[in-house]
Amino acid sequence: MTVSMRVMHAGDGYKYLLRSVAAGDGNRSLSTPLTRYYSEVGTPPGRWTGSGLPTVGEGRILTGSQVTETQLALLIGLGRDPVTGEPLGRAYPEYQPAHERVEERVRGLDPDLSTTERAAETSRIKAEETVQSGRRAVAGYDYTFSVPKSASVLWGVADPNTQELIVAAHHAAVADVVDYIEREIAATRAGVANADGAVAQVATRGIIAAAFDHWDSRANDPQLHTHVVISNKVQTVLDGRWRSLDSRPMHAAVTAISAYYNAVLADRLTRTFGLGWEQRGRGADRSPQWEITGVSESLVKEFSTRTRAIEIEKEQMINAYVQRHGRRPNNAAIVVLRAKATLATRPEKQVRSLEDLTAEWRHRAARLLRRDATDWARSVISAGTPRFTSADQIPAGLVEEVGSVVVAEVAGKRATWRRWNLWAEASRQTMHLRFKNARERETVVARVVESAERNSVALTPPESAVSPTQFRREDGTSVFRPRHGAIYSSTGVMAAEERLLDRANDLSSPVVSSLFIATAVRRRHDGRRLTRSQAEAITAIATSRRQVDLLVGPAGPGRRPPCTHYSSPGPGSTVVKASSGSPHRPPRRRCSPVTSASGARTPRSGSATTPWVSASFVPASW
Secondary structure: OOEEEEEEEOOOHHHHHOOOEOOOOOOOOOOOOHHHHOOOEOEOOOEEEOOOHHHOHHHOOOOOOEOOHHHHHHHHHHOEOOOOOOEOOOOOOOOOOHHHHHHHHHHOOOOOOOHHHHHHHHHHHHHHHHHOOOOOOEEEEEEEEEOOHHHHHHHHHOOHHHHHHHHHHHHHHHHHHHHHHHHHOOOEEEOOOOOOOOOEEEOEOOOOEEEEEEEEOOOOOEEEEEEEEEEOEEEEOOOOOEEEEOHHHHHHOHHHHHHHHHHHHHHHHHHHHOOOEEEEOOOOOOOOEEEEOOOOHHHHHHOOHHHHHHHHHHHHHHHHHHHHHOOOOOHHHHHHHHHHHHHHOOOOOOOOEHHHHHHHHHHHHHHHHOOOHHHHHHHHHOOOOOOOEOHHHOOHHHHHHHHHHHHHHHHOOOOOEOHHHHHHHHHHHOOOOOEOOHHHHHHHHHHHHHHHHHOOEEOOOOOOOOOOHHHEOOOOOEOOOOOOOOOEEOHHHHHHHHHHHHHHOOOOOOOOOHHHHHHHHHOOEOOEOOOHHHHHHHHHHHOOOOOOEEEEOOOOOOOOOOOOOOOOOOOOOOOOOOOOOOOOOOOOOOOOOEOOOOOOOOOOOOHHHOOOEEEOOOOOOO
């Protein structure tokens, strides 16, 4: 993924963006050529962007103007106007410390609980509150736009003029995507009638953002990237009040934004240099990446020091996982392990001048290429003449064909999806095409997504009533429904669900004797006994006679699924690992069914502290 997002919190969370900024004289225009920063240690100061800038600073902050630390402290740190210091709506909330929340919840436990059950409940509460212990007010969203590694390598060793042009193409692509975020993703919520505090998702008067350019990775390899910090404070079109961004689409659309940025950047670099692009695999657990033709994989690997360190650490974590669980983790678990490996191998940031870095990069590349690196870069950017496509050249039949491929690809990875999943895949499926501008590409991708939506099964019911004009968006949809919030599936997934439901209603499976169950639930496992709710869950499943049973439990200490180590001696009997989830709502589709089996054993250590709940059905939404 070449666009990532992290939530920024109120307080001093913004300061990391300023640590590498070159001190200089503090008064230079940001239109100063990139070469002026070569000899200075650090990166250029941030610049303001976003169509919401006129809503703050009494109109004195212009697009492209320099971001000062005082302005960032006011807007991101305190949620105030970056110039006047006036509050922008409500102040950031303050949250109760974790230990106080634990004490309060423990005091509210049922006094009739046994000592074992109280200990289990207390452990669960501590685990839940520990997860929330770092809860702080959200001040903004840091979207990091990183050019593909081949583009970073080309930029890192090219001559200054070529470097300028590559940075300009990157900035233009970021601006195109920020514009898309403002039009299609950014929104706020209004109203106080329902449980989550809002009933309508309404438009804003644009976002306010600060962009910071960085040159290298933490391993000092070339990695041209830009942090675009979007303020959580936005002004509502509906009534002019200041509110917070709706976080749901800001999170949900990250993958779509990433795929779209890749394609838009490729268009711009191709228009400037006539580059070619090719898709390259990155291993079984990572998606393929499009890279510049002519920038060899050996050169990419030479400047991927961080990636190598992360991969080594990830493999060690996978091996440890196999030793603990007796199997290799699935792709979703590997993604989590890789994220942990990234943090575990993260070195301190070293601030160096671009001049120093460029000299080192050229020397390393020349050693591998056995020629002057700058001359090599010139040969790559003059390799051919590009061919561009316009939206009106894409026939309707091709759009429908690609839309079907998009649905098939998405359905192969998930059971349900939303528009952003389709947008990401549509961007990937059209990546090989080059368009004259971002609007042409957006038009084609949108057509493919609309086709994919038609080829999907809509699980979200249609609106039961027409909203008044003042409560409808420009596209006619109601503000009382999240934009692009419909959930889809496929006929194949629905058919699989029907098969599970049929098995859930089939009472032909064997049962376990009551004597065996009583013996099993009384037995200690790693020094612990099962709680009452765990014993009831096991008994319910072992005696249900259903071919498929579902066991649901809340997250907490011992999140290992309780049925992982059940035995299944009966012919045709199977026990499939189930993921834990809340007992108050149906599990997500990725949870596996637990099939009743004779000879079920109690869970191993870890799950023994969690109060598991048995559900003797498979919900229709599964």
